[in-house]
Amino acid sequence: MTSLALILGCTGPTLSPEEAAFFRDTRPWGFILFKRNIESPEQVRALTAALRETVGRAEAPILIDQEGGRVQRMGPPHWRAYPSGSRYLQVGGRENGPALARLGARLMAHDLASVGVNVDCAPVLDVPVAGANEVIGDRAYGTEPEAVAAIGRAVAEGLMEGGVLPVMKHMPGHGRANADSHLALPVVEADRDSLESHDFRPFRALADLPLGMSAHVVFTSLDPDHPATTSARVIREVVRGAIGFDGLLMTDDLSMKALTGSFRARTEAAFRAGIDVALHCNGDRSEMEEVASSTPALAGEALRRAEAALASLRPATGFDADEARARFEAGLARSIAAA
Structure with missing residues (x-):
């Protein structure tokens, strides 16, 4: 059956009968989890299975924001607290930072895949500039495009080695934003040449990735x-x-306050502009109904890109998680000592 070009969230750690019925009727392409949905490994496994049951697709994408640092939906006591994106370059430098980031991402993928999550909204390819709002801040891998691209590539490869698809964000760049787009609309007044030579470069370097976020x-x-x-x-x-970029392009969360107007208007405007898939995160039923009513079926170029993204998902490579964790901790310790 045809899916809607839509990714939705749910309200808690289990699906209510009403949510399950709504998802069965709506048939979103995928789902996204937040801290409100996370309690334990067993509970998350049950939730991801229940979400997929509602749409009848074992491969249905289930997303999460698992960057490390202050954006980490799965954390202690059941999962490791990973470093913020900026730490890899800070402690490992250009020589060792990418390898350490790749290992960290491989460990994250192991955590995610073990509970049924197969898409991570990372790497963050935004390049901050002085004076920008801190909404990106230490989530960024660095302040130079080449360094951001190098760490970003390593993170993407580590995730894919672990059977998890990466989503590069936020295209074409959030690093100059003068406001937190969760709360207000940022306006960037840089000229096109500055954007081309700075903000766009990491995205251009990783344009072969399967998924991106606006x-x-x-x-x-x-x-x-x-x-x-x-x-x-x-x-x-x-x-x-x-x-x-010719991969699947999804919106950032349509419920963020950077956008105005009704949810119908936001959704229709995104699809008119050329977005492939709409993302709505907060689980509010009335908002989801409005977004869903304005979302087309996944078809045409969007369907081709969605199928290509899922086709690039491979089983995890052989991996000794305990050995990798020990190596990761040792790498962080060595790098910190040398810094």
């Missing part, structure tokens, strides 16, 4: 009237053109 950010030199998520000019000329 930024709720206005770039005045690209489209002064619309954030990237709802800008046909940004999506078609920059994301698909200058960056060269």
Whole structure:
């Protein structure tokens, strides 16, 4: 059966009968988990299985934001607290940072895959600049495009080795944002040349990845009237053109306050602009119904990209988790001692 071009969240650690019925009727392409959905490994495994049962697809994507640092939905006591993205370059330098980041991502993938999560909303490829809002901050892998791309590539490869698909975010760049897009609409006034030479470069370097997420950010030199998520000019000329990304492009969360208007208007604007899949995260039933009513079936180029993304998902390679954890801790300790 056809899926809607939609990823949805749920409200708690188990599905209510009403949620399960809604998902069966709506048939979203995938789901996303947050801390409110996480209690224990056994509980998360049961939840991911229940979500997939509602749509009847064993391979249905289940996403999570598991970056490390302050954006980590699965954490202690059941899972390790991973370093923030910035730590890899800080403690490992350009020589050892990528290998350490790859190992950390491989361990994250082991955690995720073991509970049925097969998509991680990482790497963060935003490149912060001085004076920008701290919403990205230490989530970034560095402050130079080349370093961000190197660590980002390592993270993506570590995830994929562990049977988890990466989502690069936030295209075409959130690093200059002057506001937290969860709370307000950021406006970036940098000229196109500056964006091309700085912000776009990590995304261009990783344009072969299967999945990407848009930024709720206005770039005045690209489209002064619309954030990237709802800008046909940004999506078609920059994301698909200058960056060269042909993977599946999803919105950032449509419930974020950077966007205005009804949920119907937000959703329709994103699809008109060229988004492949809408993402709604908070589990609010009335909002989800409005988004779903405005979401098309997954078809055409969006379906091709979705199928290609899932086809790139491979079983995890052989992995001794205990040995890898010991190596990761030793690597962090050695790097910190040498820093």
